[in-house]
Amino acid sequence: MSSAPHALDAPQQTVSAGGLSPQAIRGATTEPAWVRRLLIGTALAFMTLFLFVPLATVFYEAFKKGLDVYLASITEPDALSAIQLTLIATAISVPLNLVFGVAAAWAITKFDFHGKSLLLTLIDLPFSVSPVIAGLIYVLIFGLQGWWGEWLRDHDIRIIFAMPGIVLATVFVTFPFVARELIPLMQAQGIEQEEAARVLGANGWQIFWRVTLPNIKWALLYGVILCNARAMGEFGAVSVVSGHIRGQTNTMPLHIEIAYNEYQFAAAFAVASLLALLALVTLALKYVVEQRVKHQKRAMGDRAE
């Protein structure tokens, strides 16, 4: 409900411990200044060493040899075809997982049925499977030695070492993202609004488009953002099924690998910087959407009280 009334933030009542001044209580529930500084310093040093330095390195190495080399590296034919393939594979897999995520979340959160917790576990399963194994299972089915290998060859259909394999592997590794973001939120939202719409005569699609979707749009967007980032950057699973054919089945991460292994560091880091930029945009969008979802949850929590 986009017109939901903004809930009033009720001031938190703190129970003061008998006889102690507020300063004494605060002093008793926080650390001395030197401990605070030490902990903040440790946390920042750790984050700088393991997160900020690698991120900065990508951009530093990409531009080390100048803007001309950078531009040439990302506009050479192999790089462009890698970018194109990555965009196509993402454009197919993200919508597929979006539809699945919405369908699964609708069934799980709006109905009470046997086997629900099993279904929830199975949806999370791809997260615990190594990307390498995600690629391997499709090779076992569609590869030349696989279940349908000969049949596919006889009918001249290529899945492994071709685009369909890359899409399948990408779909597998990004499978749970949308569903995972939607399920907790929709669970918390309950079914009263949908039931009310039903009683007032709305049909299923009307309920979904007019009642449910406005309620979940931010979480949905959040799931799509995460799904998209992972889809564009997936390396292990795609590496197994792609066959690394230059200009044909190389995605951006695979292009980076090949350039790097051929000691074309500037070229590798140039393409890598595009993906790093995507990661930064993802983090920024994620932050914005997270604030929205938090706000929505808070508004909902207060309404429930």
Add this chain to the structure above:
Amino acid sequence: MIFSRTLLKRHSVLPGFDLSLGFALLYLSLIVLIPLSAAFLKTFTLTWSQFLEATTTPRVLASYRLSFGASFLAALLNAAFGLIVAWVLVRYEFPAKRMVDALVDLPFALPTAVAGIALTAIYSGNGLIGQWLPFKVSFTPIGVWVALVFIGLPFVVRTLQPVLEDLNRELEEAAATLGANRWQTFCKVIFPILMPALLTGFALAFARALGEYGSVIFIAGNMPMVSEITPLLIITKLEQYDYAGATAVAVVMLVAAFVLLLVINLLQAWARKRQGGL
């Protein structure tokens, strides 16, 4: 109609149960369940002794030692520093805090291959950090560990943060009024509450590290018996057309992953109970 008649516990006025569950199950089966079962079915073409032989050669055993050992040590470091980072982000104020908070998710958002080449460049002999270290990091097991620390970093922080935010300050006030000093309050009041979430985060980081491939292979050097992780060994076997051998090792890793998933689910149930009780 079939699902609503057999599975539904309670009648609902809302439509779309058959359609949504039917589609979800079909898609889940096609993308995940049938392909995964292919891995298990493929290993049944091996006899038990062939399976044992394929999964226990010295080279495979060395890769398990490295994969499990480095993942464990990486998750351990993440647990220690993740606790500090989560604590600092929830409890203290400092400049650029929101940016730091957002940056925690970088390993989720940054493609593993990008992280891999960046870490290799930093820790190689003439790299930004590598040149100051008295020992080699790139192309050794230490490099594997560094990469696994990077990719596991968000898990502990993100599982601890909500628990810390919900932590009831009154408990700490009560401990203080009863005469506990800050350290005692942390050890005896706060830490036990955080424990289930900390273990969950540790297990999540460990599980992720175990299957990780992209960020590791660049920095590892991939020497058999020394710095070759198990996922890479699966690919090597695959490239030699040893499908059965690759699948056998993959099944060992899958079973380890499923056991971890079970452990994580139990830990989460424990964490929920612990939080609900307070």
